[in-house]
Amino acid sequence: PSSKLPGQQESIFSKMSRLSAKNKAVDLSQGFPDFPTDDRLKELVTRAMNSGYNQYAPMAGVYELREQISNKISKLYSREYDPEREITITNGATQAIYSAITAFVGKGDEVIVLKPAYDSYEPTIKLNGGVPVLIQLKGKDYKVDWQEVKDKITSRTRMMIINTPHNPTGTVLSREDMHRLEETLKGKDIILLSDEVYEHLIFDGQTHQSAALFPDLASRAIICASFGKTFHNTGWKTGYCVAPAELMAEIWKVHQFQVFCINHPMQRAYAEYLKDPENYLGLPEFYEKKRDKFLELIDGSRFKAVPSGGTYFQLLDYSEITTEADTKFAERLVSEHKLATIPISVFNIDNRDNNQLRFCFAKTVETLEKASEIIHRI
Ligand code: PMP
Ligand code: GLN
Numbered sequence: 001p002s003s004k005l006p007g008q009q010e011s012i013f014s015k016m017s018r019l020s021a022k023n024k025a026v027d028l029s030q031g032f033p034d035f036p037t038d039d040r041l042k043e044l045v046t047r048a049m050n051s052g053y054n055q056y057a058p059m060a061g062v063y064e065l066r067e068q069i070s071n072k073i074s075k076l077y078s079r080e081y082d083p084e085r086e087i088t089i090t091n092g093a094t095q096a097i098y099s100a101i102t103a104f105v106g107k108g109d110e111v112i113v114l115k116p117a118y119d120s121y122e123p124t125i126k127l128n129g130g131v132p133v134l135i136q137l138k139g140k141d142y143k144v145d146w147q148e149v150k151d152k153i154t155s156r157t158r159m160m161i162i163n164t165p166h167n168p169t170g171t172v173l174s175r176e177d178m179h180r181l182e183e184t185l186k187g188k189d190i191i192l193l194s195d196e197v198y199e200h201l202i203f204d205g206q207t208h209q210s211a212a213l214f215p216d217l218a219s220r221a222i223i224c225a226s227f228g229k230t231f232h233n234t235g236w237k238t239g240y241c242v243a244p245a246e247l248m249a250e251i252w253k254v255h256q257f258q259v260f261c262i263n264h265p266m267q268r269a270y271a272e273y274l275k276d277p278e279n280y281l282g283l284p285e286f287y288e289k290k291r292d293k294f295l296e297l298i299d300g301s302r303f304k305a306v307p308s309g310g311t312y313f314q315l316l317d318y319s320e321i322t323t324e325a326d327t328k329f330a331e332r333l334v335s336e337h338k339l340a341t342i343p344i345s346v347f348n349i350d351n352r353d354n355n356q357l358r359f360c361f362a363k364t365v366e367t368l369e370k371a372s373e374i375i376h377r378i
Contacts, residue, residue: 013119020334023340029360057262057263068275079212088248088255103254104191106129108129112133136348146180159193160193161193162194168342181217197229211223220247224239238270302320321378343358
């Protein structure tokens with residue numbers, strides 16, 4: 001049969017998780033915590049199930065949860081999203097991204113994607129007949145070249161995707177970057193898809209520059225978020241998107257037929273849990289400590305850290321050890337040394353290889369210590 005995505009490979013996350021399990025490796029590859037989610041949250045899910053919330057949720061999500069999200073955004077980013085019309089609960093951020101792209105990108109429409117990029121964007125654009133227009137982030141600190149963005153905008157540009165804090169590099173867009181973005185898109189009919197799943201994982205006193213903070217960006221932005229990242233339960237696959245009502249109305253046309261609605265009891269639980277901001281405001285400090293612990297543990301090894309200002313990922317440069325391709329080196333690390341990581345060339349234009357691997361530090365100190373013992377032996 002013909003393929004809608006010829007040449008599409010198995011996701012690197014499936015591949016490395018498979019190799020990690022096969023080799024019984026220390027797994028710092030796919031991004032998920034290896035410590036438990038809060039007991040209170042699990043109790044809230046159980047309570048929701050026992051209270052009978054076991055049938056379909058409303059199409060756009062449980063109203064009380066949308067209300068809590070609206071309150072949270074209002075407090076953090078001073079923008080009001082109407083829970084009735086401007087917020088949708090989705091099956092993780094992945095489904096929010098899929099629905100958003102599908103709602104707006106059609107045959108021949110161009111979408112600007114900054115590379116390296118999270119791996120779901122391009123296949124989703126292509127499945128909708130769109131054309132990814134790729135721009136490589138520049139230099140060792142992976143900066144956006146705003147002039148290049150400007151130059152690559154055409155009359156066919158329908159959407160631009162940003163991701164801050166950024167997977168896989170851990171870089172963060174500054175206020176200045178957001179102003180440049182605002183200026184670049186001003187007066188143009190371009191939708192902004194802002195992937196902010198790591199909004200609470202931001203370090204060194206930086207503050208998250210949500211698209212919601214900037215009026216001209218917010219008026220065109222679909223902002224995606226993920227409870228899996230924020231509440232240490234990626235397996236619950238619950239996230240959301242917010243957007244101005246006229247954009248959300250189009251997203252609903254897709255969402256209602258893609259999934260109709262998502263799991264009901266988890267939504268009830270999160271609605272209750274979000275009432276206490278303490279449940280997320282401590283996250284930057286919590287993960288900054290983990291990052292610093294990991295950096296301290298690997299210090300003196302032949303892996304060199306590339307600064308990470310956010311996310312729960314740390315890039316390490318291994319060029320002192322070998323010049324072999326990162327995909328090959330990652331395979332050798334997992335099979336010979338029992339350490340699973342993610343090679344980042346797979347997220348780059350033309351698989352450009354910078355001899356860097358991505359390590360997830362959302363792990364217990366014991367796991368990080370085990371990983372660092374291996375790292376020091378290489
Ligand atoms: N965007 C980025 C940048 C991510 O890293 C991830 C998760 N790895 C997602 C979206 C998807 O999030 P979710 O697991 O909630 O679908
Ligand atoms: N976001 C996770 C990561 O970057 C993976 C999610 C997935 O497997 N699709 O590791």
